[in-house]
Amino acid sequence: MTAGIEVEGLGRTYPGGVEAVRSVDLSVRPGEVFGFLGPNGAGKTTTVRMLTTLLAPTRGRALVAGHDVARDPERVRLAIGVALQESDLDNLQTGRELLAFHARLHGMGRRSAAQRTDELLELVDLTGAAGRQVRTYSGGMRRRLDLAIALVHRPRVLFLDEPTTGLDPASRLTVWDEVRRLNREDGLTVFLTTQYLEEADVLAGRVAIIAGGTIVADGTPAGLKASIGADVVTVAVPAADRPGAERLLAALPGVQRIQVTGDGVTLYVPDGPGTVARLVTALNAAEVPIGAVSTSSPTLDDVFLQKTGQRLAAAA
Numbered sequence: 001m002t003a004g005i006e007v008e009g010l011g012r013t014y015p016g017g018v019e020a021v022r023s024v025d026l027s028v029r030p031g032e033v034f035g036f037l038g039p040n041g042a043g044k045t046t047t048v049r050m051l052t053t054l055l056a057p058t059r060g061r062a063l064v065a066g067h068d069v070a071r072d073p074e075r076v077r078l079a080i081g082v083a084l085q086e087s088d089l090d091n092l093q094t095g096r097e098l099l100a101f102h103a104r105l106h107g108m109g110r111r112s113a114a115q116r117t118d119e120l121l122e123l124v125d126l127t128g129a130a131g132r133q134v135r136t137y138s139g140g141m142r143r144r145l146d147l148a149i150a151l152v153h154r155p156r157v158l159f160l161d162e163p164t165t166g167l168d169p170a171s172r173l174t175v176w177d178e179v180r181r182l183n184r185e186d187g188l189t190v191f192l193t194t195q196y197l198e199e200a201d202v203l204a205g206r207v208a209i210i211a212g213g214t215i216v217a218d219g220t221p222a223g224l225k226a227s228i229g230a231d232v233v234t235v236a237v238p239a240a241d242r243p244g245a246e247r248l249l250a251a252l253p254g255v256q257r258i259q260v261t262g263d264g265v266t267l268y269v270p271d272g273p274g275t276v277a278r279l280v281t282a283l284n285a286a287e288v289p290i291g292a293v294s295t296s297s298p299t300l301d302d303v304f305l306q307k308t309g310q311r312l313a314a315a316a
Ligand SMILES: Nc1ncnc2c1ncn2[C@@H]1O[C@H](COP(=O)(O)OP(=O)(O)OP(=O)(O)O)[C@@H](O)[C@H]1O
Pocket: 014, 015, 016, 018, 019, 020, 021, 038, 039, 040, 041, 042, 043, 044, 045, 046, 047, 085, 195
């Protein structure tokens, strides 16, 4: 039996007419960490809710672990673990009590529930805090407990909706480690949504970028970056001068693409350093005031910018 995900033409229009997800096609292989990347309101949670049987699609089809989410939701639920963006942990229980409760919900006897609870506490590094009420946990500890709860019944596919949003950098790294370990050691398939490019870059073997309910790019992070096929040169320019700067810079040799952004102008060129020199000369000659100038290799943010005309980093 497969632990993959196959999605065709999946869409959801909410009552009232919001077309949150237009038509999503994607395929996640068993044992893969798949990153679903997009800004606020892109349709990530709506997609996850459809794939986890919490929300009915209004069109298209999705198979999760080989089962159709609309026709066979029970089987899908047995195969998956879900940690949602908005969790509602019971604050008065301790971490250990909550985990044991969920293990019992999944039909385990008292003894095996206790054993599974200890294993999971160890796994997410909460053994020391297991006897404390959840209301005393930090944001990172709660996310880790959410993760443990999602794993109680040993699912083969794990859905994580923005697992690190709002966490401090250290807690974020801990969650990343857990996800990597689960994938590596247990071969878990992971479908992970995020607004953080770095997170997708670090964790995911493949990513899809969703914007406005539509997938605008997909592939490996390296492949997507290489698809830009250029150095990225950015120059900060005051808003009023950006259209003029864009006109001037578009005339520089080798410019493949030029884009006005929230803080200046971005150019895609074969020769970054050479272009920086020419750019400064051209803008100085035209008396356009400039701020920081930099050249870099493309990032997933550049992929996002090229596909949507917006920077994801600014949206996040
Ligand atoms: N229950 C609902 N009823 C109507 N519209 C909704 C509902 N839930 C979400 N939407 C709308 O659907 C669109 C997609 O929302 P969704 O929550 O899927 O985005 P998201 O990518 O998860 O965003 P975020 O990063 O902020 O969590 C948004 O325009 C949102 O306002």
